[in-house]
Amino acid sequence: MPEKSTDAVLRKKFKGLWYRALKLSNLSDLNAEMVAVWAKDIGLEVQDVVEKPVGAFSPIPAVVLTVGGVTAYFPTVSATNDPVWAERRRAHERIAAIWSKAEWFEPLWVPRGQIGSLLAAVEHRSKEEAIKQFDFHISTIYTLAFQAVCIAQFISKSRTLAPFYPIVREAYLAFYAGHRASSIAALIPVMEGALQRISVENGNLHVEQQIDRVIDRACGLAARVSFDRNWVPEEYTTKEYLYGQDERVFIFETFRQWLKDVFFRNTDKYEGVTWLNRHLFAHGTSTVWANDGNFRRLVVALATFGVIESWHDESNSVPLLLPEMNNDSVLLWQQAQLQAQGQLALRMLEQQNYQKYGQIVPPRPTDDGSLLRKAHLTDECIKDLVRPLRDAGWDVEMGEPDEQALQMKVVARGGGTEIHVGLLYSCATAPEIYRELAKSCVAILYLGPPDRQKEFTPGISVHVGPVAGWQPPRAPVGD
Incomplete structure (x- = not known):
């Protein structure tokens, strides 16, 4: 019998075992001996059966059955009535609400301690004050060097984003050379292009549907990896269940939230403070989007799209962990520093020239001088x-x-x-x-x-x- 057919038969039998487990008065009564007996009753040759925690980040207790080289996980806690799971879900919903106030998402590549400090600074403030606090904190996290890594080591390596790498690189250098508004303006269309390139097979769908297709697929891979690509009942692989269980799914889900509620939000429904919104930019409704914090947001959001692509098509081109700077990112970082130093000298000359006439240099959208x-x-x-x-x-x-x-x-x-x-x-x-x-x-x-x-x-x-x-x-x- 072909291998795929054998796997299909085994998975069907695993489902049958699970349906039998659900008939127990309490899933916690399920144990290894019981599963072994049931498996033999339906003609399966048991290679191994043990009780141990399974799942990444927040493991759950389960009976692990191995038959014919194929492993199945039978959780001994409910997917809906487990108080530990419910508490974790509520905790993550609270954190997601704070990210929503800050108009951002659970970040990758940032130590937990820095994330905790940022959330504490934002949680009990108004939207306006929350954004000010957020921008202050991310200015110390998403530094010049951090952005260089995102561009030279993440965006350049992504199949979807690589064609945009020259534009992003130039925008980065131009931003620190003083052309800040134009640099931000250059990256906003790239965000839309990134989504379209990832979801090329869904190009005829509405933007929100494209976002859902892409994020759902990334979450699907995260679910499989979370359980070691072994069989597990479907209710434990949903994004609703894993929202508070798997940190990758939580990151992907809050990124979905940001894309839909902030960046791609319809103009008449946008209620944010950053104004980092594709429609507001395209229609010239406001110029508030032209601020330093939004440039940092865009660079990191594009790099995050690279991670989404990696989990969407299993390309693994952009890592979940922040690597050491390589020569490409170091050289880009140093180049930006030179641009900034040259810009400072130029601004000083501009200032001296205007001062001869008793005037101040006219303010720019991103810098009043x-x-x-x-x-x-x-x-x-x-x-x-x-x-x-x-x-x-x-x-x-x-x-x-x-x-x-x-x-x-x-x-x-x-x-x-x-x-x-x-x-x-x-x-x-x-x-x-x-x-x-x-x-x-x-x-x-x-x-x-x-x-x-x-x-x-x-x-x-x-x-x-x-x-x-x-x-x-x-x-x-x-x-």
Whole structure:
């Protein structure tokens, strides 16, 4: 008899044994001796029968029967009424709800400790605050080097994603060269292309149906692998049962949730905060999608598609564990660092050029320039204001720049006297800021040259001028 026919006969008999087990008052009464007797009753030659835990991640007790080189697992706990399973299911549903709030999915390649810290930071916050916390945490997890591994070692190796590798690589380098919005815009269509290439045989289906077909197939392989590709009753291989039992199935299911509820969600039904939505991008409904966090999300989501492909067609091209960086990812990472360094030098030159005209560099969709202004304003404050004041005998306390890095204040004390001095990023600052500083400052200074100073300082009686040209008064000598 052909091998496949023999297997089919055995599987049919295994089903018969299972139906007999289900007639017991309690599955926990099932044991090895009982299964061995039943197997012999239906003409099976028992090679081995033992009781042991089976299944990956969260094993369940079972009777393991081997007949004719084929093994079958007969669980001794219910697939629906096991309190341990029910508790695990609820715990995973709670975690999935947190990922949903963060508009993300259970991540691969991240240590459990970091995942726990991220979930704790997000769980009890509003959607808006949750996204802020999430973006902060993933900026320390999905680092420049992490992204390089995703691109050079995952995306490049995936059958589905390899054709997009040059685009993703260029987007990565462009992002760190300062072209952030265009880099994000380049990756959004790639996400849709990845889904279509994986589900090429389902190309005529609606997007949601394509997602379900692809994820269902990946979960099906995970179920088989979870039970060592041996026979097990069907109810123990469903995604509903394995949701809280198999970590791979949970990752795939939360990825399904993210694809359907966030990225491919219809415009009128999307209620998120990240705006990382294919339809909102295509129709120009909003530009909020252009932020740093979304670039990191897209790179990792594409790499995750590589894992889905591996479990969809058993290609095993993208691993579940994070590998060491190889030469390709190290070189890509170093290339991005060079791009970032060159971009910083360029931004400094741009800033200097605009400052000649008393202006700030116009903001970009992904960067309002405040961090660079803050660094420059702080450095110039130390060099041209704090040091001269100290040389003049004052004890100086330097404040922090405001949120937009347009102004800051210093407090100088000496001989029982205290003076406040304001420092502006440029002469061309709103008159209301000048008026507010004039209430407490003996002088209002600014970086760069004067530029229509009188237009911005009507009614200001305190000294106003470039910081480089101001000579601080000597500190009075105390008694």
